[in-house]
Amino acid sequence: KDRLQYPLARRDESVVEDYHGLKIKDPYRWLEDPDAEEVKEFVQNQVRLTDSVLENCETKEKLRHNITSLIDHPRYGSPFRRGDKYFYFHNTGLQAHSVLYMQGDLEAEPEVLLDPNTLSDDGTVSLNTFSISEDAKYLAYGLSSSGSDWVAIKVIKIDDKKVEPDTLSWVKFSGITWTHDTKGFFYGRYPAPKDGEDIDAGTETNSNLYHEMYYHFLGTDQSQDILCWRDHENPKYMFGAEVTDDGKYLFMSIGEGCDPVNKLYYCDLSSLSGGLESFRGSSTFLPFVKLIDTFDAQYIVISNDDSLFTFLTNKDAPKYKLVRVDLKEPTSWTDVIEEHEKDVLESACVVNRNQLVVCYMSDVKHILQIRDLESGSLLHQLDVDIGSVSDVSARRKDNAFFFSFTSYLTPGVIYKCDLANGSPEVKVFREVAVPGFDREAFQATQVFFPSKDGTKIPMFIVAKKGIKLDGSHPCLLYAYGGFNISITPSFSASRIVLSKHLGVVFCFANIRGGGEYGEEWHKAGSLAKKQNCFDDFISGAEYLVSAGYTQPSKLCIEGGSNGGLLIGACINQRPDLFGCALAHVGVMDMLRFHKFTIGHAWTSDYGCSENEKEFHWLIKYSPLHNVKRPWEQQTDSLVQYPSTMLLTADHDDRVVPLHSLKLLATMQHVLCTSLENSPQTNPIIGRIEVKAGHGAGRPTQKIIDEAADRYSFMAKMVNATWT
Numbered sequence: 164k165d166r167l168q169y170p171l172a173r174r175d176e177s178v179v180e181d182y183h184g185l186k187i188k189d190p191y192r193w194l195e196d197p198d199a200e201e202v203k204e205f206v207q208n209q210v211r212l213t214d215s216v217l218e219n220c221e222t223k224e225k226l227r228h229n230i231t232s233l234i235d236h237p238r239y240g241s242p243f244r245r246g247d248k249y250f251y252f253h254n255t256g257l258q259a260h261s262v263l264y265m266q267g268d269l270e271a272e273p274e275v276l277l278d279p280n281t282l283s284d285d286g287t288v289s290l291n292t293f294s295i296s297e298d299a300k301y302l303a304y305g306l307s308s309s310g311s312d313w314v315a316i317k318v319i320k321i322d323d324k325k326v327e328p329d330t331l332s333w334v335k336f337s338g339i340t341w342t343h344d345t346k347g348f349f350y351g352r353y354p355a356p357k358d359g360e361d362i363d364a365g366t367e368t369n370s371n372l373y374h375e376m377y378y379h380f381l382g383t384d385q386s387q388d389i390l391c392w393r394d395h396e397n398p399k400y401m402f403g404a405e406v407t408d409d410g411k412y413l414f415m416s417i418g419e420g421c422d423p424v425n426k427l428y429y430c431d432l433s434s435l436s437g438g439l440e441s442f443r444g445s446s447t448f449l450p451f452v453k454l455i456d457t458f459d460a461q462y463i464v465i466s467n468d469d470s471l472f473t474f475l476t477n478k479d480a481p482k483y484k485l486v487r488v489d490l491k492e493p494t495s496w497t498d499v500i501e502e503h504e505k506d507v508l509e510s511a512c513v514v515n516r517n518q519l520v521v522c523y524m525s526d527v528k529h530i531l532q533i534r535d536l537e538s539g540s541l542l543h544q545l546d547v548d549i550g551s552v553s554d555v556s557a558r559r560k561d562n563a564f565f566f567s568f569t570s571y572l573t574p575g576v577i578y579k580c581d582l583a584n585g586s587p588e589v590k591v592f593r594e595v596a597v598p599g600f601d602r603e604a605f606q607a608t609q610v611f612f613p614s615k616d617g618t619k620i621p622m623f624i625v626a627k628k629g630i631k632l633d634g635s636h637p638c639l640l641y642a643y644g645g646f647n648i649s650i651t652p653s654f655s656a657s658r659i660v661l662s663k664h665l666g667v668v669f670c671f672a673n674i675r676g677g678g679e680y681g682e683e684w685h686k687a688g689s690l691a692k693k694q695n696c697f698d699d700f701i702s703g704a705e706y707l708v709s710a711g712y713t714q715p716s717k718l719c720i721e722g723g724s725n726g727g728l729l730i731g732a733c734i735n736q737r738p739d740l741f742g743c744a745l746a747h748v749g750v751m752d753m754l755r756f757h758k759f760t761i762g763h764a765w766t767s768d769y770g771c772s773e774n775e776k777e778f779h780w781l782i783k784y785s786p787l788h789n790v791k792r793p794w795e796q797q798t799d800s801l802v803q804y805p806s807t808m809l810l811t812a813d814h815d816d817r818v819v820p821l822h823s824l825k826l827l828a829t830m831q832h833v834l835c836t837s838l839e840n841s842p843q844t845n846p847i848i849g850r851i852e853v854k855a856g857h858g859a860g861r862p863t864q865k866i867i868d869e870a871a872d873r874y875s876f877m878a879k880m881v882n883a884t885w886t
């Protein structure tokens with residue numbers, strides 16, 4: 164590849180910061196201001212460079228066409244019930260967003276309730292959250308613009324589908340929780356930014372602190388909402404509301420980061436003499452009882468019979484268990500379902516009056532069981548395929564429930580499980596066929612490879628059937644590795660196209676930091692042990708090479724957000740091991756991430772550079788601070804970094820674009836422009852999207868366009884040929 168002409172970016176050598184006695188330079192600090200003309204110019208120069216590289220990626224249009232046609236199949240969400248109606252989401256195939264439908268019963272003619280595609284002509288307005296009142300009279304929904312985390316809440320009256328005047332602003336990281344009298348709902352927000360009106364919400368970087376919980380009375384102005392709770396002593400606290408199935412209790416969970424731990428307060432709504440109205444105009448908070456007032460563990464409300472409650476918790480149970488307590492005797496807890504010695508108890512919900520639908524994750528595959536609510540004892544095990552169960556939709560008063568199933572080679576099936584007559588009857592409720600996809604042509608296997616410290620790491624490998632393990636195949640290795648998030652099997656149209664037409668073997672490594680084996684697995688990839696994530700991922704790559712799936716020059720690694728950090732760290736640590744690297748919206752500046760938007764919440768996994776001990780963890784792997792020209796001792800020559808694409812977007816206010824921009828400038832300087840005859844011929848480029856954010860709510864066309872860009876870049880860089 165001929166060497167690229169990179170745009171030069173100013174280095175401000177005067178920016179030096181003292182971290183606990185260590186002086187650290189930050190010459191691209193100026194890239195942190197999205198509104199600065201110089202930054203806009205830097206972005207334009209990078210976009211021009213990337214466009215010139217992408218023009219020569221021959222498979223782009225074929226990929227776009229094939230991904231479009233494979234995505235163009237009908238997709239459904241599990242139906243869910245409110246009142247006596249059914250509701251479900253459906254996308255005919257290429258709609259920018261799924262549409263919310265409702266039906267009187269499962270055979271009735273469905274009618275559109277909310278079509279987010281009508282809310283903008285370019286699909287940049289998306290549905291972030293929603294909730295239908297208990298009596299199915301109202302739908303409250305939160306809209307995001309350009310992929311920002313900021314939400315505006317609106318309300319529709321269901322019988323005439325008229326949009327009500329209610330409009331709630333500056334909502335963020337919030338659900339919508341109706342009281343069962345349908346008088347209104349609880350939600351979370353931040354104080355409006357001082358110059359709030361004229362910011363392009365989602366492009367600002369300031370820190371989100373002082374979250375608040377409010378209650379909105381239907382039909383009134385937001386200024387009339389009552390402030391239920393906030394905590395000025397703890398600016399990082401965030402509040403989530405939930406009303407119990409019987410409508411009696413408001414539960415508020417309090418978190419201060421991303422760890423699976425929360426305080427849990429509750430308010431007996433029936434005990435409020437004048438109801439919530441009596442708090443209008445008053446400055447007193449709701450009267451909460453502090454059931455749990457520490458961050459020792461996570462507590463999730465599963466069900467209650469009056470004051471007798473069932474919770475899902477990881478208290479003394481890193482793989483979770485079900486416990487019971489009577490609010491009248493809040494110190495005596497009993498186990499309902501004990502912690503399993505290997506499998507993670509992921510969810511439980513009440514159905515059929517006195518039964519539980521319980522979902523375990525066992526070696527990254529899901530198991531569904533029916534259990535007795537009172538005793539927790541196992542009644543039935545549902546035999547589902549190897550893959551992922553999601554979207555379990557059940558109500559205590561119903562004797563049937565729905566759940567979705569997907570896997571690498573199963574686009575999507577919705578099952579209905581009927582419990583009316585004793586043993587469960589599971590039937591396919593909806594199954595989508597994907598024209599042009601023949602699952603028999605592929606094979607999905609799970610392997611366990613040893614990491615650097617010997618820990619066995621699960622990995623899924625998907626390839627065309629019968630490939631020879633001769634190291635000749637292009638390979639795409641993906642992982643995340645953080646925040647207790649598990650990467651379970653799912654269908655990816657774009658990866659099927661890569662496999663079918665470019666012979667790509669695609670893999671998912673379940674590295675530490677995720678939730679695959681519960682909280683111990685998460686902790687083993689966090690804080691002082693974050694390097695385990697990188698070791699696991701590197702070992703996975705070495706396994707794929709040694710087992711003959713691929714070779715370094717044909718291996719592409721991909722990850723997003725915390726997974727983008729993974730990619731940034733791994734190309735710094737092992738530039739020789741990969742031919743291509745795709746890092747989406749990565750956290751790249753580990754010394755400053757906590758200063759922007761919601762970054763402060765991630766110190767639970769990363770620590771914070773303001774703490775000396777934690778600073779020394781972070782400086783060792785921070786992508787921005789560990790870019791150096793690779794030198795190969797044995798050949799006494801410079802090897803180069805893999806071809807690298809950093810992807811970000813102007814309205815990403817989850818992981819602000821400055822992370823990718825600073826890393827891009829640093830890599831181009833250290834590896835390319837600061838060296839006359841730089842050996843770096845592999846491109847180092849940035850794909851910077853406009854009117855787009857972190858990923859949630861991205862319209863279908865933008866998903867397709869980005870996939871075509873990044874995978875045609877990959878195809879060219881690993882010399883994959885189209886067949």
Ligand SMILES: O=C(NCC(=O)N1CCC[C@H]1C(=O)O)OCc1ccccc1
Binds near residue numbers: 418421750764818
């Ligand atoms: O920040 C996150 N989630 C973590 C997140 O989005 N992260 C964590 C690291 C970078 C990025 C990612 O990997 O997507 O969500 C916002 C939130 C809501 C409620 C309570 C705390 C925080």
